[in-house]
Amino acid sequence: MNIEIERKFLVKNKDFKNLSYKEEVFKQGYLNSDKTRNVRIRVTNDKAFLTIKGASNASGTTRFEWEKEINRQEAEQLLLLCEPIIIEKKRYYIKNDDLIFEVDEFYADNQGLILAEIELNSEHQKFKKPDWLGKEVTGNKEYYNSYLSKNPFKNW
């Protein structure tokens, strides 16, 4: 149970791929994509998680989050109960001083979209902006994964 503080950006190019120290493939669906009581099932290569998020603060930076690891096979069955569009993406992890950028390259219905997120320790923490980092979209509801599960990028 914690408060998530993060900022989100578009990317200018794919230079981030060469800087990645880890990659993971995610498949995730929503049992509720409402942003005030978001319930997500996420399956990775070898694990699965159930995550519940509350509403964001006004700036979109901080958000209540509760996460629990669950059985991966059970998670696959829970994905079948989720709202129709399942999000598929590859996440690249990139070190940025002592912080980490998570860059998501989307597939399937959201093919073409790439989003970078950085998790901060406090809302106004400064951090280095790499050359490949694009426009900030923190708090922009269209870039919530839950929004993308209802309004996929291919329809924008």
Next chain:
Amino acid sequence: MNIEIERKFLVKNKDFKNLSYKEEVFKQGYLNSDKTRNVRIRVTNDKAFLTIKGASNASGTTRFEWEKEINRQEAEQLLLLCEPIIIEKKRYYIKNDDLIFEVDEFYADNQGLILAEIELNSEHQKFKKPDWLGKEVTGNKEYYNSYLSKNPFKNW
């Protein structure tokens, strides 16, 4: 992860109370009260559970159910994210041959409503009907707890 097979009834009187071998007080809310992807947080005297249920079959008897015990204090925080009406009820457990009736007496916004449920091993299993058991309401959506959380008994 299992399939729940159960039948639900109204009660004729409160005679069931003298037959109860255990009682528990429940407080429960919904992160999604949609009957096709129902997400429930339930807090009991000393435990808490997160339960996910899918849609019922046509007769309303069977339903996919996944349940996980979670930290009770965390559950209290998750209840704050739930849809507005929290269900409060006392559950009485009553032996019926080798099966068990769970009889829920509702409080707060659902005061006055009492529902009895029996969990079966197969859909057409026979069981003894005690005198206090009333009309069957299996599959009647109005008696789903998720429905009662949106349309409480006091407004019927």
